[in-house]
Amino acid sequence: MTPPSSPLLTAVVAFASAAVLTAAVVPVVRSFGLRFGVTDQPDSRKQHSTPMVRLGGVGIVAGFALALAITWSIGGFGALPPARDQLIWTTLAGGLCFFLIGLADDLFALPPMPRLAGQVAVAMVVWSQGVRIGAIALPWHEGSTALALPDQLSLLATVLWLVGITNAINWLDGLDGLAAGVAGIAAIGLLSVSFSLHQPAAGLLAAALSGACLGFLRYNFNPARIFMGDGGSYFLGFTLAAISIVGPAKGLTSVSLLLPLLILSLPLADMSAVIMGRLSEGHSPFHPDRRHLHHRLLRAGFSHRLTVLLIYVFTQWLAALALVVANAEMRFLWLALATAILVGVVVYCRRRLALASERNVAGASPMPDEPGVAREDAVRGPGSGA
Numbered sequence: 001m002t003p004p005s006s007p008l009l010t011a012v013v014a015f016a017s018a019a020v021l022t023a024a025v026v027p028v029v030r031s032f033g034l035r036f037g038v039t040d041q042p043d044s045r046k047q048h049s050t051p052m053v054r055l056g057g058v059g060i061v062a063g064f065a066l067a068l069a070i071t072w073s074i075g076g077f078g079a080l081p082p083a084r085d086q087l088i089w090t091t092l093a094g095g096l097c098f099f100l101i102g103l104a105d106d107l108f109a110l111p112p113m114p115r116l117a118g119q120v121a122v123a124m125v126v127w128s129q130g131v132r133i134g135a136i137a138l139p140w141h142e143g144s145t146a147l148a149l150p151d152q153l154s155l156l157a158t159v160l161w162l163v164g165i166t167n168a169i170n171w172l173d174g175l176d177g178l179a180a181g182v183a184g185i186a187a188i189g190l191l192s193v194s195f196s197l198h199q200p201a202a203g204l205l206a207a208a209l210s211g212a213c214l215g216f217l218r219y220n221f222n223p224a225r226i227f228m229g230d231g232g233s234y235f236l237g238f239t240l241a242a243i244s245i246v247g248p249a250k251g252l253t254s255v256s257l258l259l260p261l262l263i264l265s266l267p268l269a270d271m272s273a274v275i276m277g278r279l280s281e282g283h284s285p286f287h288p289d290r291r292h293l294h295h296r297l298l299r300a301g302f303s304h305r306l307t308v309l310l311i312y313v314f315t316q317w318l319a320a321l322a323l324v325v326a327n328a329e330m331r332f333l334w335l336a337l338a339t340a341i342l343v344g345v346v347v348y349c350r351r352r353l354a355l356a357s358e359r360n361v362a363g364a365s366p367m368p369d370e371p372g373v374a375r376e377d378a379v380r381g382p383g384s385g386a
Protein backbone atom coordinates (compact mmCIF):
# COMPACT_ATOMS: atom_id res chain seq x y z
CA MET A 1 0.00 0.00 0.00
CA THR A 2 1.21 3.53 -0.77
CA PRO A 3 2.34 5.21 2.44
CA PRO A 4 0.76 8.50 3.55
CA SER A 5 2.20 11.67 2.06
CA SER A 6 3.88 12.86 5.24
CA PRO A 7 4.99 11.47 8.63
CA LEU A 8 2.81 14.07 10.34
CA LEU A 9 -0.29 12.78 8.57
CA THR A 10 0.65 9.25 9.58
CA ALA A 11 1.05 10.40 13.19
CA VAL A 12 -2.44 11.89 13.08
CA VAL A 13 -3.79 8.56 11.81
CA ALA A 14 -1.97 6.66 14.58
CA PHE A 15 -3.20 9.08 17.26
CA ALA A 16 -6.82 9.16 16.10
CA SER A 17 -7.13 5.41 15.55
CA ALA A 18 -5.62 4.67 18.99
CA ALA A 19 -7.99 7.14 20.67
CA VAL A 20 -11.10 5.78 18.92
CA LEU A 21 -10.19 2.11 19.39
CA THR A 22 -9.27 2.53 23.06
CA ALA A 23 -12.50 4.42 23.73
CA ALA A 24 -14.40 1.58 22.03
CA VAL A 25 -12.65 -1.26 23.87
CA VAL A 26 -12.65 0.16 27.42
CA PRO A 27 -16.45 -0.13 27.98
CA VAL A 28 -16.28 -3.78 26.89
CA VAL A 29 -13.46 -4.40 29.37
CA ARG A 30 -15.43 -2.64 32.10
CA SER A 31 -18.51 -4.77 31.45
CA PHE A 32 -16.37 -7.91 31.55
CA GLY A 33 -14.77 -6.86 34.84
CA LEU A 34 -18.10 -6.11 36.47
CA ARG A 35 -19.63 -9.36 35.22
CA PHE A 36 -16.83 -11.54 36.56
CA GLY A 37 -16.08 -9.51 39.68
CA VAL A 38 -12.59 -8.37 38.68
CA THR A 39 -12.91 -5.18 40.69
CA ASP A 40 -11.16 -3.08 43.29
CA GLN A 41 -13.43 -3.14 46.33
CA PRO A 42 -13.96 0.06 48.34
CA ASP A 43 -12.62 0.30 51.87
CA SER A 44 -11.72 2.95 54.45
CA ARG A 45 -8.48 4.01 52.74
CA LYS A 46 -9.87 4.39 49.20
CA GLN A 47 -11.84 7.15 47.58
CA HIS A 48 -14.31 5.18 45.51
CA SER A 49 -17.49 3.96 47.21
CA THR A 50 -18.49 1.36 44.61
CA PRO A 51 -16.51 -1.54 43.09
CA MET A 52 -14.19 -0.28 40.34
CA VAL A 53 -12.81 -2.42 37.53
CA ARG A 54 -8.98 -2.32 37.49
CA LEU A 55 -8.52 -3.73 34.00
CA GLY A 56 -8.44 -0.49 32.02
CA GLY A 57 -4.91 -1.30 30.92
CA VAL A 58 -6.36 -4.00 28.66
CA GLY A 59 -8.16 -1.30 26.68
CA ILE A 60 -5.03 0.87 26.50
CA VAL A 61 -2.87 -1.98 25.21
CA ALA A 62 -5.53 -3.13 22.72
CA GLY A 63 -6.05 0.36 21.33
CA PHE A 64 -2.31 0.99 21.06
CA ALA A 65 -1.56 -2.34 19.36
CA LEU A 66 -4.47 -2.07 16.91
CA ALA A 67 -3.48 1.49 16.00
CA LEU A 68 0.07 0.34 15.29
CA ALA A 69 -1.30 -2.47 13.11
CA ILE A 70 -3.34 0.05 11.13
CA THR A 71 -0.35 2.37 10.81
CA TRP A 72 1.81 -0.51 9.63
CA SER A 73 -0.81 -1.72 7.12
CA ILE A 74 -0.99 1.68 5.41
CA GLY A 75 2.80 1.80 5.10
CA GLY A 76 3.28 4.40 7.81
CA PHE A 77 6.53 2.93 9.05
CA GLY A 78 7.96 2.79 5.53
CA ALA A 79 10.95 0.65 4.65
CA LEU A 80 12.70 0.66 8.01
CA PRO A 81 16.20 -0.85 8.13
CA PRO A 82 16.22 -4.24 9.92
CA ALA A 83 17.86 -2.87 13.07
CA ARG A 84 15.29 -0.08 13.43
CA ASP A 85 12.45 -2.46 12.62
CA GLN A 86 13.64 -4.69 15.46
CA LEU A 87 13.56 -1.78 17.91
CA ILE A 88 9.88 -1.16 17.16
CA TRP A 89 8.94 -4.80 17.75
CA THR A 90 11.13 -5.02 20.85
CA THR A 91 9.43 -1.95 22.33
CA LEU A 92 6.00 -3.45 21.71
CA ALA A 93 7.01 -6.87 23.08
CA GLY A 94 8.60 -5.35 26.17
CA GLY A 95 5.51 -3.24 26.82
CA LEU A 96 3.31 -6.32 26.60
CA CYS A 97 5.55 -8.16 29.07
CA PHE A 98 5.41 -5.28 31.55
CA PHE A 99 1.65 -5.18 31.08
CA LEU A 100 1.37 -8.88 31.93
CA ILE A 101 3.41 -8.38 35.11
CA GLY A 102 1.09 -5.60 36.17
CA LEU A 103 -2.01 -7.56 35.17
CA ALA A 104 -0.85 -10.48 37.32
CA ASP A 105 -0.57 -8.07 40.23
CA ASP A 106 -4.06 -6.71 39.53
CA LEU A 107 -5.48 -10.22 39.57
CA PHE A 108 -3.40 -11.92 42.26
CA ALA A 109 -1.86 -9.08 44.37
CA LEU A 110 1.78 -10.08 43.93
CA PRO A 111 4.38 -8.99 46.52
CA PRO A 112 6.68 -6.08 45.50
CA MET A 113 9.92 -8.03 45.02
CA PRO A 114 8.64 -10.58 42.46
CA ARG A 115 7.20 -7.73 40.42
CA LEU A 116 10.45 -5.81 40.59
CA ALA A 117 12.43 -8.91 39.65
CA GLY A 118 10.17 -9.48 36.66
CA GLN A 119 10.62 -5.89 35.52
CA VAL A 120 14.41 -6.14 35.76
CA ALA A 121 14.44 -9.43 33.84
CA VAL A 122 12.33 -8.03 30.99
CA ALA A 123 14.43 -4.85 30.87
CA MET A 124 17.59 -6.94 30.54
CA VAL A 125 16.11 -8.91 27.64
CA VAL A 126 15.01 -5.68 25.97
CA TRP A 127 18.56 -4.32 26.36
CA SER A 128 19.97 -7.43 24.72
CA GLN A 129 17.69 -6.78 21.71
CA GLY A 130 19.05 -3.30 21.09
CA VAL A 131 16.82 -0.94 23.11
CA ARG A 132 19.69 0.40 25.14
CA ILE A 133 21.44 3.51 26.36
CA GLY A 134 24.77 2.83 24.68
CA ALA A 135 26.16 6.36 24.67
CA ILE A 136 25.27 9.81 25.96
CA ALA A 137 25.40 12.88 23.73
CA LEU A 138 24.32 16.48 24.31
CA PRO A 139 21.50 17.33 21.88
CA TRP A 140 22.76 20.79 20.91
CA HIS A 141 26.30 19.70 19.95
CA GLU A 142 25.61 18.17 16.57
CA GLY A 143 29.22 17.34 15.81
CA SER A 144 30.30 16.33 19.28
CA THR A 145 31.50 12.84 20.10
CA ALA A 146 29.12 10.84 22.27
CA LEU A 147 30.40 9.32 25.47
CA ALA A 148 30.28 5.58 24.79
CA LEU A 149 29.26 3.36 27.69
CA PRO A 150 30.75 -0.11 28.29
CA ASP A 151 28.24 -2.93 28.15
CA GLN A 152 27.97 -3.32 31.93
CA LEU A 153 27.27 0.38 32.45
CA SER A 154 24.95 0.46 29.46
CA LEU A 155 22.95 -2.44 30.91
CA LEU A 156 22.74 -0.81 34.33
CA ALA A 157 21.69 2.57 32.90
CA THR A 158 19.08 1.00 30.63
CA VAL A 159 17.54 -1.17 33.36
CA LEU A 160 17.42 1.74 35.80
CA TRP A 161 15.83 3.95 33.17
CA LEU A 162 13.19 1.46 32.03
CA VAL A 163 12.27 0.24 35.51
CA GLY A 164 12.51 3.71 37.05
CA ILE A 165 10.20 5.41 34.53
CA THR A 166 7.75 2.51 34.74
CA ASN A 167 7.37 2.81 38.49
CA ALA A 168 7.39 6.61 38.42
CA ILE A 169 4.29 6.52 36.20
CA ASN A 170 2.79 3.75 38.32
CA TRP A 171 3.26 5.66 41.56
CA LEU A 172 1.67 8.69 39.90
CA ASP A 173 -1.54 6.73 39.43
CA GLY A 174 -3.12 7.96 42.65
CA LEU A 175 -5.86 10.25 41.36
CA ASP A 176 -8.44 9.76 38.64
CA GLY A 177 -6.96 10.65 35.27
CA LEU A 178 -3.55 11.67 36.60
CA ALA A 179 -1.27 8.93 35.22
CA ALA A 180 -3.08 8.67 31.88
CA GLY A 181 -3.02 12.42 31.36
CA VAL A 182 0.62 12.89 32.30
CA ALA A 183 1.65 9.91 30.16
CA GLY A 184 -0.35 11.27 27.23
CA ILE A 185 1.23 14.72 27.49
CA ALA A 186 4.69 13.19 27.83
CA ALA A 187 4.03 11.03 24.77
CA ILE A 188 3.09 14.10 22.73
CA GLY A 189 6.34 15.70 23.90
CA LEU A 190 8.29 12.63 22.79
CA LEU A 191 6.43 12.69 19.47
CA SER A 192 7.50 16.28 18.83
CA VAL A 193 11.09 15.70 19.91
CA SER A 194 11.38 12.48 17.87
CA PHE A 195 10.17 14.22 14.73
CA SER A 196 12.54 17.13 15.37
CA LEU A 197 15.44 14.67 15.58
CA HIS A 198 14.28 12.83 12.42
CA GLN A 199 13.11 9.67 14.20
CA PRO A 200 9.57 9.31 12.73
CA ALA A 201 9.15 5.63 13.63
CA ALA A 202 9.52 6.34 17.34
CA GLY A 203 7.29 9.37 16.85
CA LEU A 204 4.53 7.14 15.53
CA LEU A 205 4.80 4.95 18.62
CA ALA A 206 4.43 8.08 20.75
CA ALA A 207 1.45 9.24 18.69
CA ALA A 208 -0.36 5.93 19.19
CA LEU A 209 0.43 5.96 22.91
CA SER A 210 -0.88 9.50 23.40
CA GLY A 211 -4.05 8.59 21.49
CA ALA A 212 -4.60 5.53 23.69
CA CYS A 213 -4.23 7.73 26.78
CA LEU A 214 -6.80 10.19 25.44
CA GLY A 215 -9.26 7.42 24.64
CA PHE A 216 -8.87 5.98 28.13
CA LEU A 217 -9.26 9.39 29.81
CA ARG A 218 -12.84 9.51 28.55
CA TYR A 219 -13.64 6.93 31.23
CA ASN A 220 -10.87 7.61 33.75
CA PHE A 221 -11.06 11.36 34.36
CA ASN A 222 -12.68 12.32 37.65
CA PRO A 223 -15.09 10.81 38.49
CA ALA A 224 -13.53 7.67 37.05
CA ARG A 225 -15.61 4.74 35.85
CA ILE A 226 -12.63 2.41 35.47
CA PHE A 227 -9.01 2.24 36.70
CA MET A 228 -6.07 1.36 34.49
CA GLY A 229 -4.59 -0.89 37.19
CA ASP A 230 -0.94 -1.80 37.45
CA GLY A 231 -1.11 -3.45 34.04
CA GLY A 232 -1.99 -0.16 32.40
CA SER A 233 0.48 1.99 34.33
CA TYR A 234 3.31 -0.51 33.81
CA PHE A 235 2.61 -0.52 30.07
CA LEU A 236 2.48 3.28 29.84
CA GLY A 237 5.66 3.74 31.89
CA PHE A 238 7.72 1.17 30.03
CA THR A 239 6.57 2.32 26.59
CA LEU A 240 7.37 5.95 27.40
CA ALA A 241 10.80 4.93 28.65
CA ALA A 242 11.53 2.77 25.60
CA ILE A 243 10.34 5.42 23.14
CA SER A 244 12.59 7.97 24.83
CA ILE A 245 15.55 5.69 24.08
CA VAL A 246 14.75 4.77 20.49
CA GLY A 247 13.31 8.20 19.63
CA PRO A 248 15.34 11.15 20.98
CA ALA A 249 18.54 9.56 19.67
CA LYS A 250 21.21 10.36 17.13
CA GLY A 251 21.92 6.72 16.35
CA LEU A 252 20.97 3.26 17.43
CA THR A 253 23.27 3.39 20.46
CA SER A 254 23.29 7.01 21.62
CA VAL A 255 20.55 8.87 23.43
CA SER A 256 20.22 12.50 24.40
CA LEU A 257 19.06 11.77 27.93
CA LEU A 258 18.40 15.40 28.74
CA LEU A 259 15.31 15.47 26.50
CA PRO A 260 13.33 12.60 28.05
CA LEU A 261 14.63 13.64 31.47
CA LEU A 262 13.02 17.05 30.98
CA ILE A 263 9.73 15.64 29.71
CA LEU A 264 9.47 13.03 32.47
CA SER A 265 11.17 15.01 35.23
CA LEU A 266 7.99 15.57 37.26
CA PRO A 267 7.12 11.90 37.93
CA LEU A 268 10.83 11.09 38.34
CA ALA A 269 11.34 13.88 40.87
CA ASP A 270 8.18 12.86 42.74
CA MET A 271 9.31 9.22 42.98
CA SER A 272 12.83 10.20 44.05
CA ALA A 273 11.57 12.55 46.76
CA VAL A 274 9.18 9.92 48.10
CA ILE A 275 11.87 7.23 48.24
CA MET A 276 14.42 9.52 49.91
CA GLY A 277 11.84 10.66 52.45
CA ARG A 278 10.96 7.09 53.37
CA LEU A 279 14.60 6.03 53.61
CA SER A 280 15.47 9.04 55.76
CA GLU A 281 12.92 7.86 58.32
CA GLY A 282 14.24 4.32 58.26
CA HIS A 283 11.35 2.91 56.25
CA SER A 284 11.35 0.72 53.17
CA PRO A 285 10.98 2.54 49.83
CA PHE A 286 7.66 0.67 49.58
CA HIS A 287 6.36 1.89 52.97
CA PRO A 288 2.78 3.23 52.72
CA ASP A 289 2.46 6.98 53.20
CA ARG A 290 1.07 10.14 51.60
CA ARG A 291 4.22 11.89 50.41
CA HIS A 292 3.44 12.12 46.72
CA LEU A 293 3.04 15.49 45.03
CA HIS A 294 -0.67 14.98 44.50
CA HIS A 295 -1.09 14.21 48.20
CA ARG A 296 0.69 17.46 49.08
CA LEU A 297 -1.46 19.51 46.72
CA LEU A 298 -4.62 17.96 48.15
CA ARG A 299 -3.49 18.77 51.68
CA ALA A 300 -2.81 22.34 50.56
CA GLY A 301 -6.51 22.61 49.78
CA PHE A 302 -6.62 22.04 46.05
CA SER A 303 -9.47 19.94 44.76
CA HIS A 304 -9.05 16.62 43.01
CA ARG A 305 -9.52 18.11 39.55
CA LEU A 306 -7.39 21.19 40.20
CA THR A 307 -4.58 19.00 41.50
CA VAL A 308 -4.67 16.92 38.32
CA LEU A 309 -4.88 20.06 36.17
CA LEU A 310 -1.85 21.64 37.86
CA ILE A 311 0.28 18.57 37.26
CA TYR A 312 -0.91 18.44 33.65
CA VAL A 313 0.16 21.99 32.89
CA PHE A 314 3.57 21.60 34.54
CA THR A 315 4.13 18.49 32.41
CA GLN A 316 3.21 20.28 29.18
CA TRP A 317 5.52 23.17 30.09
CA LEU A 318 8.41 20.74 30.60
CA ALA A 319 7.61 19.12 27.23
CA ALA A 320 7.75 22.55 25.57
CA LEU A 321 11.09 23.21 27.25
CA ALA A 322 12.39 19.96 25.77
CA LEU A 323 11.47 21.28 22.31
CA VAL A 324 13.70 24.29 22.94
CA VAL A 325 16.57 22.03 23.96
CA ALA A 326 15.98 19.89 20.86
CA ASN A 327 16.17 23.03 18.68
CA ALA A 328 12.78 22.26 17.15
CA GLU A 329 11.00 24.57 14.74
CA MET A 330 8.90 27.32 16.38
CA ARG A 331 10.29 26.14 19.71
CA PHE A 332 10.04 29.52 21.40
CA LEU A 333 6.47 29.98 20.23
CA TRP A 334 5.51 26.62 21.78
CA LEU A 335 7.34 27.52 24.99
CA ALA A 336 5.59 30.89 25.15
CA LEU A 337 2.19 29.24 24.68
CA ALA A 338 3.00 26.59 27.29
CA THR A 339 4.16 29.27 29.72
CA ALA A 340 0.99 31.28 29.17
CA ILE A 341 -1.12 28.18 29.85
CA LEU A 342 0.89 27.40 32.97
CA VAL A 343 0.59 30.94 34.36
CA GLY A 344 -3.11 31.11 33.53
CA VAL A 345 -3.91 27.80 35.23
CA VAL A 346 -1.82 28.65 38.32
CA VAL A 347 -3.65 32.00 38.68
CA TYR A 348 -7.01 30.27 38.20
CA CYS A 349 -6.19 27.59 40.78
CA ARG A 350 -5.05 30.19 43.33
CA ARG A 351 -8.30 32.08 42.91
CA ARG A 352 -10.32 28.91 43.31
CA LEU A 353 -8.35 28.03 46.42
CA ALA A 354 -8.88 31.50 47.90
CA LEU A 355 -12.60 31.36 47.10
CA ALA A 356 -12.89 27.93 48.72
CA SER A 357 -11.12 29.23 51.83
CA GLU A 358 -13.50 32.18 52.07
CA ARG A 359 -16.51 29.91 51.78
CA ASN A 360 -15.15 27.61 54.46
CA VAL A 361 -14.54 30.53 56.82
CA ALA A 362 -18.06 31.79 56.17
CA GLY A 363 -19.47 28.34 56.83
CA ALA A 364 -20.99 28.07 53.38
CA SER A 365 -21.57 24.80 51.57
CA PRO A 366 -18.57 23.45 49.71
CA MET A 367 -17.97 24.21 46.07
CA PRO A 368 -18.85 21.51 43.53
CA ASP A 369 -15.20 20.73 42.89
CA GLU A 370 -14.40 20.04 46.53
CA PRO A 371 -10.87 19.10 47.69
CA GLY A 372 -10.57 15.36 47.34
CA VAL A 373 -8.29 12.67 48.63
CA ALA A 374 -6.04 10.27 46.84
CA ARG A 375 -7.57 7.07 45.57
CA GLU A 376 -5.39 5.01 47.86
CA ASP A 377 -3.59 6.14 50.99
CA ALA A 378 -1.05 3.34 50.88
CA VAL A 379 1.28 1.88 48.34
CA ARG A 380 2.32 -1.71 47.97
CA GLY A 381 5.68 -1.17 46.32
CA PRO A 382 6.51 -0.90 42.63
CA GLY A 383 3.14 -1.12 40.97
CA SER A 384 0.83 0.18 43.65
CA GLY A 385 -0.68 3.05 41.77
CA ALA A 386 -0.60 5.56 44.65
